[in-house]
Amino acid sequence: MIQLKTVSKKFNNEMAIQDVSLTIQKGDIYGLIGPSGAGKSTLLRMMNLLERPTTGDVFIEGKSLTNLSNAKLREARKSIGMIFQQFNLVANKSVYKNIEIALELANFPKSERKARVEECLKFVGLEAMQHKYPAQLSGGQKQRVAIARAIANNPTILLCDEPTSSLDPSTTNEILSVLQSINQTFGVTIIIVSHEMDVIKSICTRVSVLSEGQLYETVDIMPLGIHTIEAHPQSFVDALRMGGE
Amino acid sequence: MPDVLIQYQAEIVQAILETFIMVGASIVAAVLVGLPVGTLLFLCQKGKVLENKLVHTVLNLLVNIIRSFPFLLLVVFLIPFTRLLVGTAIGTTAAIVPLAIIAIAHYSRLVEQSLLDVPKGVIEAAISMGASVNAIIFKFLYVEARSGLVLGLTTSTISFISYSTIMGVVGGGGIGDFAIRYGYQQFRTDLMMYMIIIMILLVQLIQIIGMTVARKIDKR
Known part of the structure; x- marks a missing residue:
């Protein structure tokens, strides 16, 4: 389980992430979506502390990452895999x-x-x-x-930062099915950052929508449609919902 | 072979040997000290894994100051230090001191530049895998920057040859010194030309070797 507790990140006096809290359950394929500049990559990178939150804390299996010594943090990172847009x-x-x-x-x-x-x-x-x-x-x-x-x-967790954004559509589908089978075969919790609705729709079980550094909405994606957990009017979610019906 | 070369054969062989000693020592200093200093310069930059403004500023200033000296003045300026270190300021061994210092400053800057070419993402991938600073340096940075490091050392080596030619002022000897004393000052222009040809061949050879090695190890 991954928990972000009221994390914020400031870059040169600009808030990239503002008081975001979210919980990712073990075995989920969790999507983070939002327009560019929304802070989704920053949020993902907090989960292995590539980006240290300015305030707030990150917990993996109940243990705080921000309090770890350098050596312990390196140890923790060995069970958190990560892939990137540029490989x-x-x-x-x-x-x-x-x-x-x-x-x-x-x-x-x-x-x-x-x-x-x-x-x-x-x-x-x-x-x-x-x-x-x-x-x-x-x-x-x-x-x-x-x-x-x-x-x-x-690893028990796999962080994916725009993993398909520099790939063509058919390769994208191949990569997504590899990720899906990692989740199903090994029970690895997967978090995917993407700005592409199709990517999120096709494999995620739960999605959080970010905009301007804040969490707007979290939705479950069920086989029969989309179930809203916390609703806010937001175009990304509308698009998700339209695609789902 | 031209008569003049046969006539001065012993001196020429001696001069070549002195150049090799001076340039060789410079290369050793560049690799043993310049490489770590350049790596530290890189790692202490803002946003890098050992970010440290003080260390970066001090090293940066030091490298710049050494490189600002016209080399001849650096040699003269360092005479007391050289004497302290090797007991004399005259001769080939003494010549190694200023050469080593300029070699370290010269190569460390090129190392820093080569490391800047390593994609930031590769370092991030290393960090995400739990790599220590040592592992980042030896298993990622040097692996990824290796052809740049070799090309940098090639460029540096050629500069060291050029620097070594003026070591005559402190009795360091070498091909350059021979060319001036026997060729220029004794009006043997032909002898001077032959020495220049030797230098050209030497530089060509080093450049070719450097390029070939760099190309061979570059899989990017």
Whole structure:
């Protein structure tokens, strides 16, 4: 379970996030949506403290992240995977090495690394690509490698920062189904930031709408439609609701 | 081989050896000290993992001051320090002191610049994986910036050769000093030209090696 308690973030006197509180249940695929500049990426990055809240606190499984020592925080981050819009692979490392590094950092037993890397590559369907370098891969393949890297150390949480925003529609669907199967197979809690309604609609179980650094509304997405939990008039939600009917 | 080269063969070999010693020592100083200093310069910048305004300002100022000196003046200015360090301010060994100092300042700046080329996102990915500062440096930054670091060292090495040519003023010797004393001052223009050709060949060779290595290790 991830809890944000009245978190705020100030960048040069501008409030990027203002008093946001939300709870993400274990096993959810949770969407954060909103127009650009709404603060959704900032909010996501607070969940592994890439961005430290100016005020408020972040709890993972009931434990505060902001009070951890540097060493403890590094430890905590090893069970929180993250993927990015720009993939952020190490261009000078092969696909295999890119995944192995996550295991190395987590002190994963050396003798079991090879098997684990291959297992992860197989899961994302890239077992034939392990000796290639990122520059030789397509965008979708790069994101699969990034996913393999993020899940290598068996995280309980996977943070996805605009994971499909630089991919074409069919690749987007492939990546989303990989994320969905990570959630279903391993029970990993997934949080996705996106500005694309279709992405959120297709896999999220619950969605929060952000606008200008504030939480506007949280909705459950059910197979039969959308159930509003806390309603506010907001165009994004209207769009969600229209699409759902 | 031209007669003049045979006539001065021993001196020329000696001069080449001195240049190699001076440039070699500069490279060692650049790698052993310039690389860490440049890395620290980068990491202490605003928004980086070791953000520290004081350390950054002090290092930055120091590097700038050393690089502001016309090199000849730096050599003279450092004479007391050199004497303190190696017991004499004259000779090839003494020449290494100012060369090492300029080498550190020169290469550290190029290291800082190369590291700036590493995409910010890659460092963020490293942090999100729980990487320590050491791991970020050795397993991400240096891996991603390695061809820039090699090209920087190539550029630096060529500058070190140029700097080494004026070490004659403190009896450092080397090819440049030989060219001036035997070629220019004794009106043996042909001898001076031969020395210049040796320098050109040396610089070409270093540039080719640097470029080839940088290209080989660049998978981006």
